Amino acid sequence: MTEMPGSVRLFAVLALGLVITLVVVSSYIRLSHSGLGCQVWPQCYAHIGQPRSSSDLAQQDSPGPPIQQPYSWAQPLHRIVASLLGVVVIALLALAWIHRNHWRGGWRCLGITGLLFILTLGLALLGFYSGRLHNPAIVMANLSGGILMLVLLGWLVLAGTVRPRAGLFHARLRRSAWIVLLLILVQIGLGGLTGANFAATACTTFPDCHGQWLPDGQLLLALNLNRPIEVNSAGYALGGGERQAIHLAHRTGAWLLSIALLMLALSAWQRGLRAVGACLVVLLAAEMAVGITAIYMQLPIVLAVAHNWLAGLLLLCTLWLLALSRKPVDF
Numbered sequence: 001m002t003e004m005p006g007s008v009r010l011f012a013v014l015a016l017g018l019v020i021t022l023v024v025v026s027s028y029i030r031l032s033h034s035g036l037g038c039q040v041w042p043q044c045y046a047h048i049g050q051p052r053s054s055s056d057l058a059q060q061d062s063p064g065p066p067i068q069q070p071y072s073w074a075q076p077l078h079r080i081v082a083s084l085l086g087v088v089v090i091a092l093l094a095l096a097w098i099h100r101n102h103w104r105g106g107w108r109c110l111g112i113t114g115l116l117f118i119l120t121l122g123l124a125l126l127g128f129y130s131g132r133l134h135n136p137a138i139v140m141a142n143l144s145g146g147i148l149m150l151v152l153l154g155w156l157v158l159a160g161t162v163r164p165r166a167g168l169f170h171a172r173l174r175r176s177a178w179i180v181l182l183l184i185l186v187q188i189g190l191g192g193l194t195g196a197n198f199a200a201t202a203c204t205t206f207p208d209c210h211g212q213w214l215p216d217g218q219l220l221l222a223l224n225l226n227r228p229i230e231v232n233s234a235g236y237a238l239g240g241g242e243r244q245a246i247h248l249a250h251r252t253g254a255w256l257l258s259i260a261l262l263m264l265a266l267s268a269w270q271r272g273l274r275a276v277g278a279c280l281v282v283l284l285a286a287e288m289a290v291g292i293t294a295i296y297m298q299l300p301i302v303l304a305v306a307h308n309w310l311a312g313l314l315l316l317c318t319l320w321l322l323a324l325s326r327k328p329v330d331f
Contacts, residue, residue, distance in 0.1 A: 031305065093114065174326070199242075
């Protein structure tokens with residue numbers, strides 16, 4: 001047997017759907033907790049940065065506005081979806097073990113499902129600390145684990161369901177696709193750090209950031225995962241220029257990724273993969289439009305979550321290209 005068994009394919013697709021849902025809900029919880037979900041942002045965390053006036057200093061000792069909980073519905077949903085995903089991953093692992101010798105990619109499938117099981121256990125353990133979302137290390141660990149599960153399941157589903165096109169294997173095209181995939185992962189990481197540093201609203205002008213175009217030396221501070229973000233009793237998220245630096249780093253990465261994606265889409269189109277090329281261009285245009293609109297609209301939570309969701313779709317579209325252009329013996 002050369003094709004993925006139907007039962008394995010079914011549970012892999014189901015797991016992928018649950019992971020996509022989990023990534024979206026997780027991004028909503030993470031962004032809400034960073035203040036973007038508050039209708040009166042930034043009052044949800046009072047004012048970002050150090051107080052500058054006597055009235056601000058007085059406000060430190062006075063009770064701030066009530067902190068709303070826009071994500072109260074999302075946390076139970078997150079737990080339900082995560083629990084379902086855990087059951088599906090265990091079933092997928094069992095099926096992969098049963099069918100490991102029944103098809104050509106059986107042992108690779110078993111390895112991928114084993115990694116998925118380990119990631120599921122790790123994220124479940126990390127969930128006990130997920131309330132400490134002011135810690136960049138915990139934020140990035142949650143984000144990285146979810147995105148890695150998305151990559152593994154995306155490849156498992158696409159490699160098991162999409163047949164490679166005859167004669168389309170091209171080393172340069174695949175190398176470009178791998179570079180784009182790496183850039184997408186880096187960009188998602190920079191986006192996570194932007195949220196973890198309360199930096200989503202650090203730049204409210206476009207295309208510059210209040211006269212600045214590139215991140216400065218304070219970027220290293222924002223990249224420090226061991227630095228917990230402190231929020232004092234008045235709701236001040238303490239910090240400074242590192243927020244603008246990480247926001248600019250995310251914007252710079254977006255421009256570089258856009259160029260790489262357009263070049264990859266053109267290469268795919270020229271080699272007959274027009275559906276994939278069009279998918280990349282459409283998703284890139286939507287991602288850029290959502291990002292720019294979100295800046296002018298002061299980052300409403302809906303657009304911020306959509307920005308995360310489109311990034312995941314771009315990742316899956318790149319995996320689709322890799323699946324179509326691989327050698328028939330790759331999986």
